Amino acid sequence: MEVAKQLTLINKEGLHARPAVKLVDTANRFKCEIIIKIEGREVNAKSMMSVLTLGAANGAVLNFVASGDDAQDAMSAIEALIAAKFDEE
C-alpha cells in the first residue's frame, strides 16, 4: 500500500534538532518505507542525518510518501505530529 500526503511545517523552528528527533522517532515506529520529497530531492524519513539535510524551516512544504503494510497508520501519526507543532509550542 502506498500513501502520499503533502504537509506544511507550521511550527516556528521547522525541522530543527528536537522536532527532527521526534519525526525520525515516529517514522521508525513503523515498518513501512517513508520518503520525504522536497524541491526535487528525496530522503529517508527514518534517517536523522538525511532529514537534517532537508533544511526544512517554518513554512516548508514536504511531500511524504509511505509504502508498506502500515503506511496509512504511519502517515496519520506523522500528520498528527506536524499538526501538533511537534508538541513544543
Next chain:
Amino acid sequence: MEIRRGIPVSSGIIIRQAFVLDSEDYRIPRRFVTDKEIEGEVERFRQAVTSAESEINSLKQDVLRRAGTEVVPIFEAHMRMLLDRQMHDDVISQIRNSGFTAEYAVSKVFRTYTKNIKSVKDPFFAERVVDLFDIQKRLQRTLLGARREDLSHLSQEVVLVAHELTPSQVALLDRTKVLGITLDAGGRTSHTSIMARAMGIPCVVGLETISTDISGGQTVIIDGNRGIVIVEPDEPTLRKYQDAEGKYHDFSLSLLKYRHLSAKTTDGVKINLLANIEFPWEIKGAIENGAQGIGLYRTEFLFTENGGLSEDEHYRTYKKAMEEVDGRELVIRTLDLGADKFADPRSSDRPPEKNPFLGCRSIRLCLENPDVFKMQLRAILRASALGHNLKVMFPMISSLEELRQAKLILADTRESLDRDGIAYNKHMQIGVMIEIPSAAIIADMLAPEVDFFSIGTNDLIQYALAVDRGNERVAPLYKPAHPAILRLIDRIVKAGEKAGIKVAMCGEMSGDVVFTILLVGLGLQDLSTAPSVIPEIKQVIRSISAKEAKQIARRALKFQTSEEAVDYLIEKTRKILPEVY
C-alpha cells in the same frame, strides 16, 4: 615501486610490511582491506558504533548532572545520528562493495552528508555540520584507537608509518616488533627523531605524504642511511636491499667489537664518549654500546609525567640512574621544558606564547618558578651524595647574570639541605650548556665561573642561523657546518681551554659521524651522543691521529660554505670508514 626521499634521522636498513597509524586529526587516507578482511571490517564499524553509543550515553548523564536538562536534546539528536540505519547501510556498503577500511568508509559517507547539510542555506542547519563532525570524530577515535591498541600487541615485525609521533609514543614502542619508522613530519633534530636514534630504530622523516600513500601490509624498505623509503619494491631492488640489510647488520655487529676498547686516537688522545638519555633504563644499553657515561640526562619527562613528580620521586629516579651508571659520569640537565617539547602543565591557563623558542622556556622558566627549580636541585643534590660522578648543568644560559642567579638558587638549596641535615656532595661539578649565540660569544666570561661547558648544537645552530628546525620549508637552511657555527664552536673550545675547563658537546652534531674528525680536531674532549651511534664514532676516533684531525679541522674552518666543508669532511671520513657511505 615508488621511491621517496626524506631526511635520514636514524641509520640502518630494514625491509618489512607497513603498519600504518592514522590520526583522527588528519585526513583519513583511502585504504583497502583484502576480501578476507571485509566482514571483520564491518564488525569493527559496528563495534565502533556501539562504543560511541555508550560514550554519548555516559557523557549525557554527566552533563545532565552538571548542566541540567536543556542540553539533553543535543545528545538525543547525536544519538539519532549515530544510530541512523541509513548511515550504517551506506558505510557497510562502502566497505563491502569497494573494500575500503572502516575508517575511510566512515569518512567518505560523512563527507557526503556534510556536503548536503552545508548546501542548506538556513544557518541553523548548516551548523549541524559540527554535530556530524563530532560523531565522526567519535567513531574514528574508536576505530583508530583500536589500531593503536594493535600496535602494542603486534604479532609480527613491521615498519611503522605515521603522520607524526610524539617522543613518548616512540619511547613506548615494542622494539622487538617495530623495526623501522617513517613519518610525514619531522626533521633531523626533532625529539621524535632523537628518540628513534636513541632506540636504534632506522628512521626516515619529512616525507610529507607518506602516511597517506602507503597502505597497511605493503612492503616497505627504509634506508635510514640515505633517507630513502621504497614502497612495494620490484624484485631487483628488493634483492639489492636484502643484501644491504644483511651487510649493514654485519657491520653493526662488527662495530660492537670496539665496545670495550677506549676511544683513543692513533697518537694517544683520549676522547670521552658519552650517551644522551631520557630514561634511566636507557643507561644499560648505552653502556653496552660502549658509552663511558651519560653526558646528557634529560629530565623533562619527570615534569610531564603524571602532571609532574615530587622531590622524592625525582630523587628516586636520579638514584636509579646513579646505580645504573655504576660510578661512571652522569650529567643531569635541569628542566629544559618549552618550545618544541612538551607543554608545561602549569602554564596551561596562560595564552600560548607567540614565539616559544624565544620565550619563557628552560632556565628562564626555572628562574621564574624558583620553587620548582629548588625542588629539582634538592633532589639532584641529594643524589650527589651517592658519588662524585654526578654533575649538574644549566641549559639555555644567555648571560652571566642568569648563570649567577641559577648558582644563587643552587646555593640557597644547599643551605636548606644543611639546615635539614641532609648529605650532598659539596664539590658537585656545575656546568652550563652553550646553546645560545650570546653565551658562545661570552664563553670566556662564563668559563671562570663553571666547571665545564657542554655545547648544545641543536639550539646553537637554530638560534645562530635563525632557522626553525621543525619547519620543513626552512629545514634545509639548518646547517651544522655553516662557517659561523664552526667559528662559534672553535671559540667556545678555546675559551674553555684558556680557563682550564672541560668542553663537551651533547647536541646532534656530536652524533653525526661526518663531524667526528672535525670535533676531535677542534679540541672537544667529550662527545655525548645517542647510544646507537657510539660504536661508529669510536671507530672513526680510533682510526685517526689527533694531529691529522687538527689539520683537517683548521682546513674545514676556512671553507666559505657549509657544502664545501661537508663534502671535504665526508671525503676524509669515507677514507677511514667506507661502510658508512
